[in-house]
Amino acid sequence: MAEKYNYIQKSFSNLKEISIPKFQRGLVWTQEKRRDLISTLHEGYPFGVILVATNNTKKNTKDETDNSNDVSNWQLLDGQQRLSTIIDYSKNSIKYWKPLNQVEYSVVRKKVDKIFIDKGIPTLVEKDFDALLNLSSVEFTQKMIDLKISDMEDVLNIQKGLQAIRQSVDDYVNLKTLEIPMIQFTGRSQDYAQVFENLNKGGVPLNKYEIYNAAWIDARITLSSDNENEKIILDNIIDYYKEIEKAGTFELSESADEIIEDNIVNLAEFGRALGQLVVSKLPALTSDNVVNEIGFGILGIATNTNNKDIGTLNSSENLEKIQSEYKDILLRVDNISQKLNDTFSILKLNLGHSKGGAKKQYTDGLSTVFKTLSYFADLWDLDDREITKHLINIPGYYVADYLDNTWGAHGDSRLTDYYPEVSKKNYSNPIDKDAFKIKFKDWVSENNDRKNGFSKQIKALLNIYGNYTYKKDKDVLEFTGQDDEFEHIIPKKRILGFDKNNYVNLNSIGNGMILPKYLNLDKQAKTIYEYEKTRKTKINESGLQDKAHYPTELEFKEQFKNLEENNFDAVNKYLMNRSMEFIEHFVEKVL
Known part of the structure; x- marks a missing residue:
């Protein structure tokens, strides 16, 4: 296969016409990181390659002339901070040189200060002293007259000291001879993300969705900000840049609040902000960790772009569709997100009432990005009546798809089947209960490993069942405020x-339930029956056994005896039987 790149070197003077993208919105390295690069150049150490590609938007439309070697036709993909820093050094070199050569600078400064002091003239502040370094001969002479430095020997000594600094600055990094190593990528724009990934393996991992910023330099969306969701999108973008600046890796060359002009955003910013909008409205199935995947995935659904080809979202056809339909996209996202969040309240945990409680508001052990995106794809073109019909079925598929690992591999390909324009799969029909039971029982049998506690998947299943049954029944247990x-x-x-070697499966779904914290803390190692007797409180035992399927006192007695006799196989067998009973109850209540 032919190589899709060229290794080249260009002098700094030849790179001034490269198109440096504005997509990074004024993000710049901190001054410390910029000085580190200049110091590296001074020492002659390698400093990384610059990645460029032909900017197809600048291609000559009058003929088919190959202008891929024309520097003015290149766009910078990776290395913006390095190249921008070098350009800034060429214009403001003293700003970099001075902190790196403080001793040499101070020696000259003190000599000039002494001349001023000896003449009874106030010394110059640092800013005014540095300004002398940029004066021409005529300007310098006039400045000495203005400062009343008339002695020619003093003028020459000041001039000599300034010239020493200028020469040191010029010699520190010789930009006239500086050669910059580059990779010129000659492949397709949709492959940019893979190129970035390969270049940065072993280094700081790059998010492929952030990489699309480079590919989508000219892909812009103009918002109107005349409704709440558009305002949220714009605010999300501004907040994103504030967070980057707060992290300390980058600074902003302008205020984050002033970073968006005329409500024009690039496609990558819009996709990310769209993901943030979904996360804010659908916390049951999403989190901050999947903002990009969700936002860009929804744009794929809206444009009928296969998720595997998400890098082509910046095509003129897709961009035109997003621009013309973005208001409708936001309305659909808002509607579907809220309806899905209501449906998946079955994942919600009561928390926040006491210190040390659960940290996540929802149990997300069964959730995946592609599965969540499939719900958006399925519901995208439906009216509210049809959406309601599908939402009745979706929780069952949510569990079943986890049990048989439907979204574990090739999820991006499977997702396309739910796209409105493909419609090979949907959630219009209820899930088959008998098939579901078989899947669930097989899963429990195959995952009967001996863990030291409940997995996040078991917790999710326990919580779903609890929210359908005993957690909402105050006659069983009081969960309010706990x-x-x-x-x-x-x-x-x-x-x-008794079990010192972890023979008993502590991850068994048959041995799990949810309790309000007050009860769990108070009873400690007791059963609820034992707790009831010691505290002389009355608990609805029949309700506990009927709704939560809590074991009887006799069952507890038998299992405690098995533990005392180290008959751990019998305990595990009992827990497996309870797991199978749990599945029956789960199907009855949830499906």
Whole structure:
């Protein structure tokens, strides 16, 4: 296969016409990072390659002349901060040189100060002293007259000191001879992300969605900000840059609040901000960790772009569609996100009532990005009546798709089947209960490993069932105003008191439930029956057994005896039987 790149070197003077993208919105390295680069150049150390590609938007439309070697036709893809720093050094070299050569600078400064002091003239502040370095001979002479330095020997000594600094600055990095190593990528623009990934393996990992910033230099969307969602999009973009600046890696060359002009944003910013909008409205299935995947994935759905080809979103056809339909896209995203979040309240945990409680508001152990995107794809073109019909079925598929690992591999390809214009798959029909039971039982049997606690998947399943049943029934347990806690029905402390080698499966779904924190803390290693007797409080035992399927006192007695006799196989067998019973109850209540 032919190579799609060229290794080249260009002198700094030849690179001034390269198109440096404005997509990074004035993001610049901190002054410390910029000085580090200049110091590297001074020492003659390697400083990394610059990645460029032919800017097809500047291609001569009058003929088919190959202008790929014309520097003015290149756009910078990677290395903006390096090249921008070198350009800035060429214009403001003293700003970089001075902190790196403080001793040499101070020696000259003190000599000039002494001349002023001896003449009874106030010394110059640093800013005014530095300004002398940029004066022409005529300007310098006039400045000495203005400062009343008339002695020619003094003038010459000042001039000599300034010239020494100028010469040191010129010699520090010789820009006339500086050669910059470059890679010229000659492949397709949709391959930019893969190029970035390969170049940066082993280094600081780059997010491919951030990489699309480089590919989408001229892909811009103009918003009107005449409705709430558009304002949220613009605010999300501004907040994103504020967070980057706050992290300390970059500075902004202008205020974050002034960074967007005329409500024009680039496609990468719009996709990211769209993802943030979804996360804010659909916390049940999303989080800040998937902002880009969700936002760009939805743009793929809206433009009928396969998720594997998301790098082509910047095509003129897609860009035109997004620009003309972005208001409708935002309305659909808002509507679907809120309806999905209501549907998936079954994942919600009670929390925030006490210190040390659960940190995540929703149990996300079964959630994946592509699965969530499939819901958007399925509901995208439906009216509210049809959306409601599909939403009744989606929770069942949410669990079933996890059980048989539907979205584990090639999820991007499978997602396309749910696109409105493809429509090979959808959530219009209820899931088959018998098939679901088989999947669930097979999964429990195959995942019967002996863990030291509940996995996030088991917690999600326990929480779904609890929210459908006993958690909303105050006659069983009082959850109001209490944090939820996952509890081993046969108390973990009691099990570990006998089982020193972790033979008993502490991840069994048959041994799990959710309790309000007050009860879980108070009862400790007791069963609820034992707690009830010691605290002389009355608990709805029949409701607990009926709704939460809590074991009877006799069942507890038998299992405690098995533990005392180290009959851990019998305990595991009991827990497996309870797991199978849990599945029956789960199907009855959830589906």
